[in-house]
Amino acid sequence: MMQLVRCLLVITCLGFSQAGFTGIGSQSGPLAVFKTEDIARFSKSVEHALASRRTMVALVARNGRSPDALPPGVNYTHVGFAVYSVIQLKDGTTQQGYAFHNLYQQEEQPDRSVLVTDLAPDFFAATAELKAGVIIPKPELQRKLWDIITSKTFHQLHNPEYSAIANPFNSELQNCTEFVMNVTQAAIYDTTQIQAIKANLRKWFSPYRIPYGKTTVQLAAFSNVDIKTEDHGYPYLTATYGTIAEYMAEYELVTEIFELRDDATLPIPQRVPDLILDMR
Amino acid sequence: MKSIKKLVKTLAATVLLTTALAAPTFAQNAIFHSGQASANSARAAGHALAAIGKTAVTVVAVPFKAVGAIGVLSDKTGDALLEAGTAPLEIGDEYATAGPSPDAALAGGSEQ
Numbered sequence: 596m597m598q599l600v601r602c603l604l605v606i607t608c609l610g611f612s613q614a615g616f617t618g619i620g621s622q623s624g625p626l627a628v629f630k631t632e633d634i635a636r637f638s639k640s641v642e643h644a645l646a647s648r649r650t651m652v653a654l655v656a657r658n659g660r661s662p663d664a665l666p667p668g669v670n671y672t673h674v675g676f677a678v679y680s681v682i683q684l685k686d687g688t689t690q691q692g693y694a695f696h697n698l699y700q701q702e703e704q705p706d707r708s709v710l711v712t713d714l715a716p717d718f719f720a721a722t723a724e725l726k727a728g729v730i731i732p733k734p735e736l737q738r739k740l741w742d743i744i745t746s747k748t749f750h751q752l753h754n755p756e757y758s759a760i761a762n763p764f765n766s767e768l769q770n771c772t773e774f775v776m777n778v779t780q781a782a783i784y785d786t787t788q789i790q791a792i793k794a795n796l797r798k799w800f801s802p803y804r805i806p807y808g809k810t811t812v813q814l815a816a817f818s819n820v821d822i823k824t825e826d827h828g829y830p831y832l833t834a835t836y837g838t839i840a841e842y843m844a845e846y847e848l849v850t851e852i853f854e855l856r857d858d859a860t861l862p863i864p865q866r867v868p869d870l871i872l873d874m875r
Numbered sequence: 876m877k878s879i880k881k882l883v884k885t886l887a888a889t890v891l892l893t894t895a896l897a898a899p900t901f902a903q904n905a906i907f908h909s910g911q912a913s914a915n916s917a918r919a920a921g922h923a924l925a926a927i928g929k930t931a932v933t934v935v936a937v938p939f940k941a942v943g944a945i946g947v948l949s950d951k952t953g954d955a956l957l958e959a960g961t962a963p964l965e966i967g968d969e970y971a972t973a974g975p976s977p978d979a980a981l982a983g984g985s986e987q
Contacts, residue, residue: 635928635970646964651939679964682971683933690967694934712934713973738939745936 628723637725637857638715642693644729644855645677652737652744653677654775654843655695656728656836659721666806671728671836673697674775675718676744682714696744698774700757705821708757708769710750726856728836730843733850739782748787752777758823760805760812763834764797767826772834776800779839783848799846803838805831928970 629637645653656671665672675697683689695718701707719727732740743749758768763776766789780792805812812831816822824831843849 639966639970642966643963646966649962649964651937678936680934680936682931682967683935684929684969684971685932685974686929688969690969690971691937691965692967692971694936711973714931714934714971716928716970717973741936741939 629725633725634719634722635716637722637727638719640857641677641719641727641729641855642715644853645693645731646679648731648851650677650731650737651679652732652740653693654730654732654779654836654839655718657719657722658724658726660723662724668803668806668837669835673721673771674728674836674839675771676740676775676778677715677718678741678744696749698753698769698771700759700821705819706757706823707755708753708771708774709755710753724856726854728840729851729853729855730840730849731851732843732848736779736782736848739785740778743778743782748781749778751787752781752789752792757821758826759819759821760823760827760831760833762826762832763800763802764793764832765826766793768823770833772836772839776834776839779843800834800842801838802832803835805833807831928972930974931971932974934973 641655645655653676654674655677656674658665658670659672662670675695677693677695680692680694681689682692682694693715695713695715697711697713697718698708699711701709719725731737743752753774754766754769756768757770759770761768761770761773763773769777776796777789777792780795781787784791784795786792807815809829809831812822813824816824840852844852
């Protein structure tokens with residue numbers, strides 16, 4: 596009996612410590628790990644990595660969470676489009692670099708999102724690791740992505756109704772990865788019709804299966820306005836950088852997929868082995 | 876014995892409650908998420924980076940066919956640019972960051 600009591604005490608302590616740990620990394624911003632100079636230097640190295648490959652449009656991801664807090668198979672928490680651009684500075688000079696076109700969750704209203712164009716240091720300001728996931732589409736797809744991103748279609752594909760676990764197979768709610776997939780599908784299929792985009796996603800795209808039970812996710816939705824389940828059946832499915840990378844590699848839409856870690860570029864396999872894909 | 880049973884029941888209830896409360900927090904933080912944190916920190920970083928960088932006022936995507944016009948490549952036009960050369964595209968040396976949020980700019984807090 597005393598053993599059971601001890602066991603329950605241990606579990607209770609673990610439960611409390613888990614709640615305490617995760618609370619640290621919640622809504623208050625990134626882990627303050629890196630100096631501003633480090634972020635600036637790393638941001639510039641990502642730009643040079645893209646430029647050295649003569650990239651006009653790429654998909655770039657960063658991780659804004661402690662790696663320990665990520666579900667298995669998830670390595671990045673945000674993805675956007677990097678577009679080679681002319682940047683006019685406040686002093687009147689101009690220079691070339693990459694602008695990042697993103698869907699960001701709104702600060703004041705977390706269940707809504709907004710499209711934001713920022714620059715590399717802004718994009719990586721929230722990073723918890725000095726690493727970037729990079730997908731370089733084939734040139735013909737880059738050109739099509741450029742056409743979409745610089746057109747009003749880019750904004751038409753945005754749904755501001757935000758859920759962190761949005762189901763990419765319907766258009767009820769949206770997160771950054773679903774938005775990126777919508778834009779990519781519009782480019783691939785030369786369509787702006789959301790029904791066609793979703794039909795192709797349902798047929799060809801294998802999303803991430805959220806590795807939590809129904810009760811856990813529903814409890815999360817109950818207490819967090821930016822987690823919603825009404826656009827889901829079960830299991831809960833969402834798009835991740837990893838599943839996007841795998842999709843684009845599988846259908847030969849890319850020239851290169853790599854991970855940039857500080858000063859070293861690490862190629863990753865075309866098929867991403869650490870993803871949970873058992874829902875196939 | 877009764878008091879031990881009562882203690883076990885209390886602890887069991889606490890475990891269940893704690894797990895239930897902890898799980899949503901975990902899910903919120905860990906599941907893929909576009910970046911409320913990013914928006915916050917980007918602004919904060921914008922202020923910090925101002926010390927070593929410059930603020931951008933406009934950003935215009937370079938058209939594929941205009942790459943030559945800005946001096947990166949010449950004598951080549953069109954989509955073949957991507958496949959034609961090997962020289963890296965040009966990247967400026969300045970550490971530029973985006974300006975403040977529109978509401979902050981409108982309120983006059985735009986200096987970074």
